Amino acid sequence: MKLLHRLLELLFPRKCVLCQILLPSEQTDLCRDCRSVVPEWNRGGRILPGIESYAAVWYYEDQVRDSLLRFKFSGKRYYARAYGRLLAMAIHRELPEADLITWVPVSGIRRHFRGYDQSRLLAREAGRELMMKPLPLLKKTRHNQAQSGISDPSLRRENVRGKYRAIHPEQLRGKRIILVDDILTTGATACECARILRAAGAKQVYLAVMAAGKDRNTNRK
Numbered sequence: 034m035k036l037l038h039r040l041l042e043l044l045f046p047r048k049c050v051l052c053q054i055l056l057p058s059e060q061t062d063l064c065r066d067c068r069s070v071v072p073e074w075n076r077g078g079r080i081l082p083g084i085e086s087y088a089a090v091w092y093y094e095d096q097v098r099d100s101l102l103r104f105k106f107s108g109k110r111y112y113a114r115a116y117g118r119l120l121a122m123a124i125h126r127e128l129p130e131a132d133l134i135t136w137v138p139v140s141g142i143r144r145h146f147r148g149y150d151q152s153r154l155l156a157r158e159a160g161r162e163l164m165m166k167p168l169p170l171l172k173k174t175r176h177n178q179a180q181s182g183i184s185d186p187s188l189r190r191e192n193v194r195g196k197y198r199a200i201h202p203e204q205l206r207g208k209r210i211i212l213v214d215d216i217l218t219t220g221a222t223a224c225e226c227a228r229i230l231r232a233a234g235a236k237q238v239y240l241a242v243m244a245a246g247k248d249r250n251t252n253r254k
């Protein structure tokens with residue numbers, strides 16, 4: 034097993050998910066510099082209707098944004114392992130105990146072209162650390178324009194409204210649910226998903242993201 038591990042290290046050297054330098058064997062996920070320099074998310078005071086509270090790993094800026102773009106658009110799906118470990122720590126630190134973990138799904142067409150659903154991978158990897166198996170509780174029923182292409186908050190709310198529905202409502206009734214997504218900016222998507230989950234009977238919805246925008250006027254999702 035040790036040999037296999039060494040061989041995998043040689044074939045697939047581990048790199049820092051933020052700055053991409055090769056990691057020494059004793060370091061995982063992030064290099065020492067990024068750990069000390071990149072600001073960790075520190076409690077947001079945003080009110081997100083329908084969401085009890087939320088947790089993030091980082092702020093959505095600079096190398097964090099570049100890293101998440103590589104994860105979403107440049108095929109770096111294996112970042113999910115490192116991201117998931119970091120996300121699990123943020124959930125453990127910031128959110129109360131929950132019963133279920135789920136994710137904000139992408140539409141079928143987007144998953145087809147990307148080849149994966151990034152938030153599902155995050156929920157799976159974070160869930161592995163937290164010993165919670167993610168359950169699919171939402172389905173995106175209609176493809177819409179990417180939120181990143183819309184700047185007006187009310188248009189963003191409009192763009193996601195009615196695009197999701199709850200699946201397996203019998204599994205979420207009365208439950209406290211952690212909803213995983215990659216990025217939080219205006220919160221339009223997360224709030225719409227929380228609305229659907231609560232309408233289907235969820236008791237409380239918490240949100241966990243890799244990165245949150247610092248204020249309402251930047252990097253909207």
Ligand SMILES: [Zn+2]
Nearest residue numbers: 049052064067
């Ligand atoms: Zn680094």
